[in-house]
Amino acid sequence: MIGFRPLFVIVATLALSGALQFGALAADTSLDTVFSRMDKAASTFKSMSGGIKRVTHTELVNANEVDEGTIKVKRNKPTDVRMLIDFQKAEPKSVFIGNGKVFIYTPNAKMVQEGDLGKHKNLVNEFLLLGFGSTSTDLKNAYTVTFGGSEEVDGTAATRIQLIPKSKEILNHVKKAELWIPENGIPIQQKFYQSGGDYQLCTYSKTVINPSLSDLKLDVPKGVKTEKLN
Numbered sequence: 001m002i003g004f005r006p007l008f009v010i011v012a013t014l015a016l017s018g019a020l021q022f023g024a025l026a027a028d029t030s031l032d033t034v035f036s037r038m039d040k041a042a043s044t045f046k047s048m049s050g051g052i053k054r055v056t057h058t059e060l061v062n063a064n065e066v067d068e069g070t071i072k073v074k075r076n077k078p079t080d081v082r083m084l085i086d087f088q089k090a091e092p093k094s095v096f097i098g099n100g101k102v103f104i105y106t107p108n109a110k111m112v113q114e115g116d117l118g119k120h121k122n123l124v125n126e127f128l129l130l131g132f133g134s135t136s137t138d139l140k141n142a143y144t145v146t147f148g149g150s151e152e153v154d155g156t157a158a159t160r161i162q163l164i165p166k167s168k169e170i171l172n173h174v175k176k177a178e179l180w181i182p183e184n185g186i187p188i189q190q191k192f193y194q195s196g197g198d199y200q201l202c203t204y205s206k207t208v209i210n211p212s213l214s215d216l217k218l219d220v221p222k223g224v225k226t227e228k229l230n
Contacts, residue, residue: 031147034159034181035136041185041209045133047074048186050207052085059197066090071204074213075133084216096218102229103218112220115229142166143177151180153189153203158182184209 049072056065069087076082082098094105097117104113139145148160158180165171173194180189186209192200 031145031161034147034161035139037181037183037185038139039135039185042133042135044210045075045186046210047213048072048207048209049211049213051205053203053205055201057197057199057201067093069093072213072216074216078133081133082216084218094218096216098216103220104229105218105220105224110224112218112224112226113229114226139163148178153180153182154205156182156188158188 050070052067052069052071054067056067057063058065066089067087068089069085072084074082080098083096085095087093087095092107094107096103096105100117102115102117104115105111106113143163143165146162146164148162151158151160159182160178160180163177163179165174165177174192175195176193178191178193179187182188186207187204188207189201189203191202194200
């Protein structure tokens with residue numbers, strides 16, 4: 001699954017963004033309160049920028065791969081969400097998604113990997129419902145959602161919710177997802193559980209909601225070779 005693994009990383013990252021909200025968050029006793037927050041955020045979401053830390057856990061060897069960098073997302077319209085991630089640690093890597101394509105640029109390898117999101121349309125659409133302007137109705141249509149209680153993420157008060165995919169295609173790759181929703185209604189953290197105990201955990205920081213962003217694009221030097229993702 002060499003081609004799918006990077007694509008999953010992109011979609012999982014695109015699925016959520018977060019903003020740090022300091023101070024106490026009133027205890028939630030039902031999903032309705034969380035859904036209300038998310039619906040309010042969805043009505044005005046246009047863009048975001050901030051930091052990202054992604055932990056990829058491989059259970060078989062009990063190892064974690066940690067990537068850190070910045071993320072920018074621009075929602076031109078409900079069906080046109082574009083994203084640019086620049087990882088600085090542990091290995092420099094840039095990821096762009098837009099126009100139905102995904103590009104992964106690895107400077108050290110002097111290579112760009114290109115994938116067609118149309119081949120994974122259902123999978124991508126399901127994950128996009130997890131954030132960036134999605135509503136509670138979107139989530140309930142695609143997932144069985146349960147209430148997880150109030151927790152803190154890096155000192156930020158949030159409410160954790162659990163999502164079980166309804167799609168068999170999604171369940172082949174992700175058994176369960178968890179979102180941590182702060183007061184602003186935009187997820188601050190996500191966790192995707194995969195088969196065999198593997199998971200991916202993304203945490204977002206120093207996030208700005210609805211900044212003015214120019215068109216997002218991937219800048220690649222001339223002479224870099226291109227590889228197609230399956």
